[in-house]
Amino acid sequence: MLVRLGCEVTEAEDGKVAVNYFVEGNEYDLVLMDKQMKEMNGVEAIRTLKSMGVKAKMVAITSDESSNEAFLEAGVDAFLTKPVKLAELTSVLRTFDLLN
Numbered sequence: 350m351l352v353r354l355g356c357e358v359t360e361a362e363d364g365k366v367a368v369n370y371f372v373e374g375n376e377y378d379l380v381l382m383d384k385q386m387k388e389m390n391g392v393e394a395i396r397t398l399k400s401m402g403v404k405a406k407m408v409a410i411t412s413d414e415s416s417n418e419a420f421l422e423a424g425v426d427a428f429l430t431k432p433v434k435l436a437e438l439t440s441v442l443r444t445f446d447l448l449n
């Protein structure tokens with residue numbers, strides 16, 4: 350969906366890989382983070398990125414709304430519920446001025 354909207358996308362198979370992308374000096378405008386991942390879950394990854402001073406907007410993607418509180422405490426900027434719909438994703442991107 351992001352590519353269809355004209356976004357450049359870098360994928361990370363888990364939160365640790367996402368954190369490492371930033372450690373390596375890469376910069377991104379937006380991070381979409383799932384809760385359940387192998388090495389480092391989304392809540393831990395967002396908490397780590399925020400503690401590193403990362404300014405990218407961070408959006409939690411979850412099917413379990415009970416995890417919203419943990420994401421909020423970690424510093425997430427928005428939520429998307431699975432399955433993600435194009436209209437909802439577009440709305441979030443526009444909210445953060447990331448889409449024309």
